[in-house]
Amino acid sequence: MAAEITNALTIDVEDYFQVSALAPHFPRQEWDAVPCRVEQNVDLILSLLQERDAKATFFTLGWVAERYPHLVRRIADAGHEVASHGYGHERASAQTPEAFLADISLAKAVLEDIVGEPVKGYRAPSFSIGKSNLWAHECIARAGYSYSSSVYPVKHDHYGIPDAPRFPYRLESGLMEIPVTTMRWLGRNWPAGGGGYFRLLPYAVSRWQIAKVNADDRRPAIFYFHPWEVDPEQPRVPEATAKTRFRHYVNLDRTAERLRRLLADFSWGRADHVFRDAA
Template structure:
């Protein structure tokens, strides 16, 4: 029998609410003006996730696109009604690295207005699409602060071909006065940071390895983990994107049928909660200062 996980630490469960046709890897194959014509499966998948969280008496943070909130306000309202935090994933799933400061501000404000209208609650958190805040565009943190956000989860301290800032702090820190950065979880091993926070890595790695990495962060370092996944990852029947390159297809479709059972195990093995409730109330005493 495997050892019982460390359950005194409450980890942050986060869902990046976007549909399969909006992921960055498929951007070369699906134009934005095609989005309204695609079969949208986000309602089905989010309701599946909400029901799963109810079964485990778990609350989470849903980083949601304003584009989806505009079209499915009742879905965003339902997320909030069930006790979850509604946070921002931007409006149009544009990488921050592709935007000017003013363009980023407009994207943030448009998303914030839509999400707050639908959820009936203030939007305090933000996660950049594809973790696209890094060394070259740290000005984005100032814009987040100016637009009323209190925390970000956008700087991934790993080396990756699409994103990452390997030298960034691994745990929550004051990125600006009044703004906390809460990175996705990594495990420092053999001189490098290993991704330990979900997404495609969770589908790629054996569950036992993901479980072990989170336990190390909880037990050895005494820190809360930040885990993320997407609604399309619990949908093995989603339409296939024609013409996508093999690498993108591998990353997107790998082990989709195994995702929900693995999530059920994860929810049972660890304690989970909302980002705002874990990191904001005691921010002054818990965060490191960069």
């Protein structure tokens, strides 16, 4: 079954200093003074995708796109989907509805000016749409997006709606929400959509989970990671907490090779194509 299903591969395009857990060490007003590494990391990802003739969706920060428009064009010219990760990587749950709408509208405009076509998809930083701010979905629809991938149906210390639907669903506004993939096992949802779990756990766990979702649920998975996760040479922040350092730095030197295996073991496509008729 896994061989018959095309899954959706997604990349959240942000740099190492924009990660929410490292925010105390990189004030937003100082971002322009921090050396960026996002371009070289995205170029590596593009080469890995080209090796397997795989397509993906790049949820890109407007802040990054403004500074690297040529990188966004390279993504689009290679046949990948350019989608939005908002402008300034602020959690949706930390903004007012008005500020959130302004942020995601600005990001959409910046990206569309670069690629010259509509940007359909949006993903909230840190999957920051939860039960306390479901109003964000209405804002996403008002901004003109067709789909969101901002809900993770798991229990986590920073995000998650454990009882949310596991697969794409349509909201009253017409917006489609595409939750990050979970595997149902032992009566609960387990993260199966990549991110830190892809680095922290053995590769065989991710392969087993995706294959199980494809075979048992007969549904495509949606998987994600970040460009900084293929960059073992990125600057370290020794002042960060032990928990943050563990989550952020473990197995950075193994991620690129794991991605090669992932691309070889499954079929991958753009989110807007894989889930075109999902809900």
